[in-house]
Amino acid sequence: MHIPDGFIDAPTSAAFGVVAVAGVGYAVKRAGEENADQLTPLAGLVAAFVFAGQMLNFPVAMGTSGHLLGGVLAAVLVGPWLGAIGIAVVLGVQALFADGGLTALGLNITNMALVGAVGGYGLFALARRVLPRRASAVVIAAAVAAFASVPLAAGAFVLQFALGGTVDLPLDGVAGAMIGVHCLIGIGEAAITAATVSLVLGTRPDLVYGARGLHRARDLTVRRLEPAGAAVPTGQGAAGVASAGTVGLAPAVAGAGGPELADRRDDRSVS
Amino acid sequence: MGGVHVLDPYQPGHSVLHAMPAQCKIVAAFGYVICVVVTPVTAGWAFGAHLLVLVTLCAVARLRALLVIRRLALELPFLAFAAALPFVVPGPRVEVLGAGLSRPGLEQAFGLLARATLGLMTVIVLAATTPARDLLVGLERLRLPPVIIAVASFMIRYAGLVVDQMQRMAVARRSRGHEPRSLRATGVLAASLGTLFIRSYERGERVHLAMLARGYSGTLPGALPTAAPRPVQWTLAGGLVVLGAAVAVTARGTGLSAL
Numbered sequence: 001m002h003i004p005d006g007f008i009d010a011p012t013s014a015a016f017g018v019v020a021v022a023g024v025g026y027a028v029k030r031a032g033e034e035n036a037d038q039l040t041p042l043a044g045l046v047a048a049f050v051f052a053g054q055m056l057n058f059p060v061a062m063g064t065s066g067h068l069l070g071g072v073l074a075a076v077l078v079g080p081w082l083g084a085i086g087i088a089v090v091l092g093v094q095a096l097f098a099d100g101g102l103t104a105l106g107l108n109i110t111n112m113a114l115v116g117a118v119g120g121y122g123l124f125a126l127a128r129r130v131l132p133r134r135a136s137a138v139v140i141a142a143a144v145a146a147f148a149s150v151p152l153a154a155g156a157f158v159l160q161f162a163l164g165g166t167v168d169l170p171l172d173g174v175a176g177a178m179i180g181v182h183c184l185i186g187i188g189e190a191a192i193t194a195a196t197v198s199l200v201l202g203t204r205p206d207l208v209y210g211a212r213g214l215h216r217a218r219d220l221t222v223r224r225l226e227p228a229g230a231a232v233p234t235g236q237g238a239a240g241v242a243s244a245g246t247v248g249l250a251p252a253v254a255g256a257g258g259p260e261l262a263d264r265r266d267d268r269s270v271s
Numbered sequence: 272m273g274g275v276h277v278l279d280p281y282q283p284g285h286s287v288l289h290a291m292p293a294q295c296k297i298v299a300a301f302g303y304v305i306c307v308v309v310t311p312v313t314a315g316w317a318f319g320a321h322l323l324v325l326v327t328l329c330a331v332a333r334l335r336a337l338l339v340i341r342r343l344a345l346e347l348p349f350l351a352f353a354a355a356l357p358f359v360v361p362g363p364r365v366e367v368l369g370a371g372l373s374r375p376g377l378e379q380a381f382g383l384l385a386r387a388t389l390g391l392m393t394v395i396v397l398a399a400t401t402p403a404r405d406l407l408v409g410l411e412r413l414r415l416p417p418v419i420i421a422v423a424s425f426m427i428r429y430a431g432l433v434v435d436q437m438q439r440m441a442v443a444r445r446s447r448g449h450e451p452r453s454l455r456a457t458g459v460l461a462a463s464l465g466t467l468f469i470r471s472y473e474r475g476e477r478v479h480l481a482m483l484a485r486g487y488s489g490t491l492p493g494a495l496p497t498a499a500p501r502p503v504q505w506t507l508a509g510g511l512v513v514l515g516a517a518v519a520v521t522a523r524g525t526g527l528s529a530l
Contacts, residue, residue, distance in 0.1 A: 004349060006308045006386025013308070028418050038479050040418065044425020045433075045475030049468055051426065052433040058460055059451045068464070077468060089422050096297075096406060097280055097398045099345065102304045102390065166312075167379045168360050191454070195461030196468065204469050 012164025017106030031081035071116030080121035120149030146193035150186035293409025306515030312382030317522030
């Protein structure tokens with residue numbers, strides 16, 4: 001739920017606009033240092049993914065459903081800086097295209113991109129430090145951070161409300177209701193985040209930024225394999241690749257099969 | 272499925288607002304929303320004046336009333352919150368239909384709804400009269416950092432594709448008999464979300480390699496040329512903000528004297 005125009009008064013909105021600009025500027029700088037040339041396409045696709053992920057409805061009970069906020073998920077998968085840029089861009093595009101809240105954009109970016117994604121990643125890093133160095137610990141840490149990040153973002157909203165709320169509600173009541181409700185939302189966020197991180201960790205562990213230290217990229221080694229070399233000349237190139245692939249030596253196949261196929265193409269062009 | 276762009280609120284047309292360059296419209300919209308936000312709640316007529324201005328803009332842009340109302344429905348959840356305010360805000364009570372309602376609560380609920388609605392209407396007019404690409408060009412002309420513009424243009428371009436992919440995955444799940452009814456479906460849906468992430472990320476890598484192969488060197492080539500704004504268009508955009516500011520300032524005067 002985004003803050004609309006006029007919910008928080010103009011000076012507070014402007015102050016948090018400055019906070020948001022500074023925070024996103026810093027995130028752009030740090031993300032650029034990490035993956036300089038890939039930044040634009042990756043951040044763009046992460047933003048598109050967060051946007052799509054927020055449209056996926058998870059049924060809760062009795063016909064109600066909720067959706068993902070995605071701050072911690074994006075931060076664990078691609079890192080806090082790229083994740084924060086992605087979420088900030090999603091919020092900006094939504095404000096300009098559909099949701100409104102132009103003057104509240106700084107507030108929303110502060111809550112969801114800076115507190116939600118970067119702050120959530122801080123919690124994740126903290127939990128990783130406490131837990132043992134195992135892949136399952138990444139999932140647990142992501143769940144803990146996702147759970148805590150939602151009431152944390154709600155707490156940031158309560159702070160903004162205390163500074164410049166345009167409604168005379170008792171502050172302790174607002175704080176209690178906001179943080180209470182968001183603790184419930186946090187449970188769902190934790191479940192979705194943990195299950196998603198666990199799947200990506202199982203299929204493409206190299207893509208999970210939060211698990212970088214856990215595995216080492218294997219060196220590419222080129223090995224000559226007799227069966228693959230023997231299979232190719234009989235015109236069964238695809239079968240040769242498949243049978244070698246089941247042995248579990250895919251890099252070796254790429255090394256040994258490549259030149260063979262190229263040689264055959266040369267033969268054909270000659271004849 | 273497919274074909275429908277999730278992020279395309281643009282309504283083609285030939286009005287003055289459609290012809291105005293995007294940067295003028297963005298400045299005008301932002302300025303006008305600020306004017307709406309600083310208008311005091313106590314001056315009810317001022318919100319009527321703002322509404323009149325925005326309805327006039329909708330009429331000038333030839334937007335269908337139904338379309339504007341449908342897009343305004345976005346703030347319905349917020350309406351429920353505002354409706355609760357007269358019951359919970361402390362203050363002197365007034366009798367309305369036999370129920371004791373808080374007077375400041377009623378005022379603040381009105382202010383909240385009026386500002387959120389007017390702000391949303393401004394964005395609806397902006398988005399309906401400006402194609403997405405022009406909005407980005409306008410933001411670029413307004414000197415937003417090129418990195419943010421590039422990321423936003425990627426997001427807008429690929430959001431449709433990623434959402435389509437998600438919908439294809441939903442069809443695949445349903446065709447295999449999966450019906451999400453309760454929290455137990457979380458595992459299956461999250462697995463889809465994880466797969467969607469991997470596919471999006473790999474698409475990002477492929478797109479990046481394709482861009483490198485076509486000579487991408489870190490910055491997108493300059494935006495396609497668009498007509499530079501004529502002085503009359505800036506005057507029109509500025510006039511709109513001045514009008515909003517005049518309403519806000521007058522409202523401030525009368526609103527404070529009414530207190």
